[in-house]
Amino acid sequence: MKYYLIAGEASGDLHASRLMHALKEYDVEAEFRFIGGDLMAAEGGTMVRHYRELAYMGFVPVLLHLPAILGNMRRCKHDIVRWRPDAVILTDYPGFNLSIAKYVKARTDIPVYYYISPKIWAWKEYRIKNIKRDVDELFSILPFEVPFFEQKHGYPIHYVGNPTAEEVGGFLSGYSPSADALALPSGDVGASSKGIIALLAGSRRQEIKDNLPAMIEAVREFMGDYRVVLAGAPSIPAEYYGSFVSGTGVEVVYDSTYRLLACSTAALVTSGTATLETALFGVPQVVCYETPIPKVMAFLRRHLLKVRYISLVNLIADSEVVMELVADTFSVDNIRRELRRILPGQPAREAMLRGYDEVRRRLGTEKAPDNAARIITGLLGGADGRNKSAKCLESQ
Structure with missing residues (x-):
């Protein structure tokens, strides 16, 4: 299977690298292409951009670097379509990643999985509409997120355990x-x-x-x-x-x-x-x-x-x-x-x-990367067949 992962900061690099390691345990033919950091690079695959090129915090820094941010986002979207992965896996970083999810969902049939769910329970709760529309499966590492998404918003999610507790x-x-x-x-x-x-x-x-x-x-x-x-x-x-x-x-x-x-x-x-x-x-x-x-x-x-x-x-x-x-x-x-x-x-x-x-x-004591990798590979190996090719609706 081909996995395209996106992590926009140091913590995302850590969590995504652990997920990559677990994916290799369940899928010996796993191929990775990603935006991330050194920890992800150590797991193998091709780094498209380092997260340092994305990680701007605060209104003024974002405004000053807006052309670079938009350019990186545009290149990432086109790169996903060209590479045609079996799945796109997003890690936190919602401002960037939800835009990617919207693009992928609108122009391809590539499944979008979100590992480390966006913290919309604290800020920008309206993003639940985007998540319901653009994200196929959401993986949570915080137990209090389950009632928020499932009971309040009627959106089933997976609580897979907390990787920080495991680490x-x-x-x-x-x-x-x-x-x-x-x-x-x-x-x-x-x-x-x-x-x-x-x-x-x-x-x-x-x-x-x-x-x-x-x-x-x-x-x-x-x-x-x-x-x-x-x-x-x-x-x-x-x-x-x-x-x-x-x-x-x-x-x-x-x-x-x-x-x-x-x-x-x-x-x-x-x-x-x-x-x-x-x-x-x-x-x-x-x-x-x-x-x-x-x-x-x-x-x-x-x-x-x-x-x-x-x-x-x-x-x-x-x-x-x-x-x-x-x-x-x-x-x-x-x-x-x-x-x-x-x-x-x-x-x-x-x-x-x-x-x-x-x-x-x-x-709890669940192993988050292992649980998420098991669920993801199970979903990709389901009734639609292994190594499903993503049909792109927009050629580049």
Whole structure:
């Protein structure tokens, strides 16, 4: 079978690469063509574009790069039609991917599968019309999405398990912090007796610029008792981090986020998958997310967002397990105060750890990539026959 996959950022690259690996287990003749990153490239196939050419965040950056974004989208659509895959598999990144789905559905009979469903329960719920029209099968990794899609919108989906839970569990099963001795790339073995406060400031430049300075300022008073270690995003060069951490005593480590969390006492984390990873490692955290025009954004959050929380931890638990400092509540003083509350010996720390147990229970132990790959290959090998050729309605 021929699979065309699209992932528009680092987390999508990770999840899509794991799905590719699982697809090869079920389909020994699997061929891949994709927009993605280095992890997907390691699984084989042909990379059409790197996700770095797509990943722009915020109104102004998107506007400035609009010609490039539209050009990449146009090339991707034409490339799919020319290659004629047996399936198109989209991973998150809805602004780009839903446009691709619409094009593929309108001009071909190629099935469109969406792995890591768009988070329309938080924002732009009207997109359900596009999903119903253009997506053949939707694969969810968040259990609370099932009632949202099936009961509220009458659209059946597959909850296949949560890959982050599986990945963290797999890492912890073969990892020993005592054997590692906190030998991180920039680590000082002599300082390894200190606890660690981890900083996870996002994977995009704008996120880092908005959040990291306040995070660093908030942890200054704790640096006598703790090492402060920043998890570097793979797509961000060291020089960019240097402009923020130079002279502060903050260490930066690359390709060691899981090792860092496994050894950390507490963490400051931006929203996203990182909040869930931190919870699954059992590290108490403060969720920090600075926004432009804080009071306006706070108003919009109260009146336009469809959910009470922004962190996956709280959304999965359906309760406030972790403190979210967002928009008008984001400040150095608030971050510092909440960090102090979750350090060892504080009641809030123990309460948060109990909340993490409920998150783990709700996620379950299913293997998401394996389940999704089994379902996808089963669908493609059904009554219509194997290696079904996509009939293109528009020649290029």
